[in-house]
Amino acid sequence: MDVTDALTPVVTIGLNRNSSSFDYSMTELNNLVEANNMTVAETLVQKLDKPDPATYFGKGKIEELKQVVIDDGVATIVANDELSPSQIRNIEKATNARIIDRTGLILEIFANRAQSREAKLQVELAKLKYQLPRLHTSASQRLDQQTGTASGAGGATNRGAGESQYELNRRTLEKRITHVNQELKEASKADQTKRKQRDQSDIPTVALVGYTNAGKSTVMNGLIKLLGEDEDKQVLVKNMLFATLDTSIRRLTLPDQKTFLLSDTVGFVSQLPHQLVQAFKSTLSEAANADLLIQVVDGSDPHRDLMMKTTEDTLNEIGVTNMPMIVALNKADKQDIAYPTREGDNLIMSAMDDASLTTLIDMIKEKVFKNYQTISLLIPFSKGEVVSYLNDNTNILKTEYKDDGTLITSELNETDAKRLEKYRV
Ligand SMILES: Nc1nc2c(ncn2[C@@H]2O[C@H](COP(=O)(O)OP(=O)(O)OP(=O)(O)O)[C@@H](O)[C@H]2O)c(=O)[nH]1
Ligand SMILES: [Mg+2]
Structure with missing residues (x-):
């Protein structure tokens, strides 16, 4: 059996509002779909200035979508934008397929990938916050199983019963949010203690940041190997969006004995749900507390400027501004350019190339050991x-x-x- 047989086929849909980045955002949506173990059977796009408030697509296009769903035999549609509760309900009704919006899709990926207790809690919190304002659509529905809060009286038909069911669901969600917040607070207290110890140790910290799949973890592994550290310090590298969710911190020692801490963390993506950004604030605060940021960019990607802008916007959203930064324009081996090439704080490099990593180390040294x-x-x-x-x-x-x-x-x-x-x- 072909591996792809096991993947859930979906139809992706998107509205082209005449934006120059539209094609790119659809490509990225398809990559996100694949990162969630699904496969794109077909993509439908409509040119519209703004979404239809009731159905997202216009009437004719919804008919077409309905037909595609039948012809391709798919049970799931993925939309490139965040949809309103009524849009979700109306499209589901018209097509008989389940619909996931972009935010929901990213949340699903994160939920499937989260490993550590803290990451799991952060993702759960983001999901709960995403569900809360969407509750009234499902006034008579049970909460989904994943929140672990299924409640009785399903299928209530009269309005009064529906409302009380809604109230019950809302209160259950709110209670869970308070609980998860509390657990996260405790987890982050432990983190802060660790960070304090690190700060006191006076070892400079360097944080890898950047778009997902840019090569942050590959740079980390390259430096670990080049500096002769144990292989078991290596982190996961994968050609897949959001391979890394948990922060890894490694202590690296240079040949001249100088040491620094290097952290590798979750990557960014355009339209990263703000619930997630908020929930991951403590994970990302590793970057906020660093002495130096290395922004890793996939320099071979035609959309790299957009990716850099997204990275900088997301860093701003979590309050990381005006930090010393090296920009590592990575994957130069995939392009027809000379590397390593250094221009000020920018480095054209390849994470697979020792000469590039050596130059990167020199740049790190200049920045973080300047007070020696x-x-x-x-x-x-x-x-x-x-x-x-x-x-x-x-x-x-x-x-x-x-x-x-x-x-x-x-x-x-x-x-x-x-x-x-x-x-x-
Ligand atoms: N050709 C080439 N491929 C690279 C380079 N750096 C990384 N890659 C590949 O790019 C893919 C993603 O690399 P990762 O290091 O996992 O990227 P990341 O930034 O950590 O991604 P997330 O953890 O998902 O945010 C992998 O398939 C790597 O092998 C490079 O310099 N050249
Ligand atoms: Mg990674």
């Missing part, structure tokens, strides 16, 4: 532990043995320089 000073220290022989510390943690340029101690010239960060000031010569 070269200092000479005379350490008395009785203070062997200080010499060991310097050996293990700093880049020693010269060691000489004098009558009254060991004279060491090394590169020190501000904290060490201050702490060891008394040995300075």
